[in-house]
Amino acid sequence: xxxxxxxxxxxxxxxxxxxxxxxxxxxxxxxxxxxxxxxxxxxxxxxxxxxxxxxxxxxxxxxxxxxxxxxxxxxxxxxxxxxxxxxxxxxxxxxxxxxxxxxxxxxxxxxxxxxxxxxxxxxxxxxxxxxxxxxxxxxxxxxxxxxxxxxxxxxxxxxxxxxxxxxxxxxxxxxxxxxxxxxxxxxxxxxxxxxxxxxxxxxxxxxxxxxxxxxxxxxxxxxxxxxxxxxxxxxxxxxxxxxxxxxxxxxxxxxxxxxxxxxxxxxxxxxxxxxxxxxxxxxxxxxxxxxxxxxxxxxxxxxxxxxxxxxxxxxxxxxxxxxxxxxxxxxxxxxxxxxxxxxxxxxxxxxxxxxxxxxxxxxxxxxxxxxxxxxxxxxxxxxxxxxxxxxxxxxxxx
Numbered sequence: 091x092x093x094x095x096x097x098x099x100x101x102x103x104x105x106x107x108x109x110x111x112x113x114x115x116x117x118x119x120x121x122x123x124x125x126x127x128x129x130x131x132x133x134x135x136x137x138x139x140x141x142x143x144x145x146x147x148x149x150x151x152x153x154x155x156x157x158x159x160x161x162x163x164x165x166x167x168x169x170x171x172x173x174x175x176x177x178x179x180x181x182x183x184x185x186x187x188x189x190x191x192x193x194x195x196x197x198x199x200x201x202x203x204x205x206x207x208x209x210x211x212x213x214x215x216x217x218x219x220x221x222x223x224x225x226x227x228x229x230x231x232x233x234x235x236x237x238x239x240x241x242x243x244x245x246x247x248x249x250x251x252x253x254x255x256x257x258x259x260x261x262x263x264x265x266x267x268x269x270x271x272x273x274x275x276x277x278x279x280x281x282x283x284x285x286x287x288x289x290x291x292x293x294x295x296x297x298x299x300x301x302x303x304x305x306x307x308x309x310x311x312x313x314x315x316x317x318x319x320x321x322x323x324x325x326x327x328x329x330x331x332x333x334x335x336x337x338x339x340x341x342x343x344x345x346x347x348x349x350x351x352x353x354x355x356x357x358x359x360x361x362x363x364x365x366x367x368x369x370x371x372x373x374x375x376x377x378x379x380x381x382x383x384x385x386x387x388x389x390x391x392x393x394x395x396x397x398x399x400x401x402x403x404x405x406x407x408x409x410x411x412x413x414x415x416x417x418x419x420x421x422x423x424x425x426x427x428x429x430x431x432x433x434x435x436x437x438x439x440x441x442x443x444x445x446x447x448x449x450x451x452x453x454x455x456x457x458x459x460x461x462x463x464x465x466x467x468x469x470x471x472x473x474x475x476x477x478x479x480x481x482x483x484x485x486x487x488x
Contacts (some may be wrong), residue, residue, distance in 0.1 A: 095424070138166070176208065179333060182258055182337035184375065185377075192260040202312045205312045205330075206326040207327045211225055217243075217291055218289065218290040222243055235421075239252060239424050244288070251395070252429035259331055259332070264383065264412075268383060269384075279328045283296055310322060333485075334486065340477045341475050344474075353393075355470050356474045359471025362464055363472075368460070380416065383412075385410055387426045388455040397427070409451045415487075418475060425437050434469055441455070442460055
């Protein structure tokens with residue numbers, strides 16, 4: 091029995107390593123991971139292996155020759171502990187630096203600041219009619235995205251773009267919003283409050299309101315040793331958004347060494363996604379699932395939203411929008427910057443056609459053929475990117 095388990099574990103490891111090599115990644119032997127002072131090199135982060143680590147579990151199976159069933163458990167979810175601090179989160183695959191290290195020097199990430207930001211995130215008094223809050227357009231069940239094509243602000247005013255997910259923005263260094271018009275989370279945080287079609291409240295009015303509430307004055311004093319002002323109000327909101335970290339999907343478990351985290355069909359879908367036939371990996375890299383760049387994905391149509399060109403004025407930026415992460419993509423419909431595609435199947439169909447026909451589309455947007463079986467595999471893989479723990483983590487709730 092032990093020899094059979096050993097052989098099975100070795101075959102699984104070989105299959106996993108072959109997949110990694112086919113994508114240009116260097117596989118690390120589980121034995122070396124265990125013997126290397128229990129340190130695991132993980133996407134720029136050196137983390138400690140714990141008893142719940144899928145890599146350590148698999149190593150034990152591989153060394154001891156345990157049965158396949160003993161190797162199939164999913165990793166624990168330590169960040170989901172409701173008693174854990176908001177500011178405690180592991181670094182997701184593909185990113186460097188701890189969560190605390192992502193914060194700017196003038197807005198150090200502390201628990202008091204993150205909790206104040208969470209309170210403000212769910213505060214309707216930050217809108218002119220006191221009916222809209224940040225969470226109105228960024229719902230946790232949808233990975234802090236909006237399930238409507240475009241968001242509705244005060245007096246049911248309609249925006250022109252879909253509200254994107256707020257996942258893992260702490261590590262973004264290439265600008266925010268679909269068109270990249272602001273450079274930092276702190277700057278971004280105040281824009282929806284003042285926007286005419288969103289919350290429509292001048293920041294000085296927001297500060298006056300917060301200053302009139304003794305409980306908010308106390309919270310700002312605890313977080314910033316100062317009364318509310320425009321700067322620290324934006325900083326608090328940015329601090330909370332910075333803590334929205336997602337890294338516990340089954341795909342993450344697979345990358346961490348749990349070779350049974352993905353089904354055969356999902357692994358075939360992964361091979362399609364990261365293969366040259368579809369070329370999705372050009373914008374959605376293996377670990378972060380985004381290159382955080384700006385790209386004309388073929389959705390632009392003549393006379394439509396100019397995207398980043400509206401910010402830069404450059405001809406080459408016509409129709410370019412931020413490349414979103416695909417983490418939790420199955421729960422963030424509808425899709426594209428304008429919410430014009432209702433399902434992931436619709437998204438695949440548009441790419442298979444080579445976009446919508448405008449010549450401004452990037453040269454990498456080319457038609458391709460995909461069978462019904464391949465499409466099903468691809469859809470299953472995209473669903474495996476969902477982090478169920480993140481969607482229900484009570485620390486992110488008011």
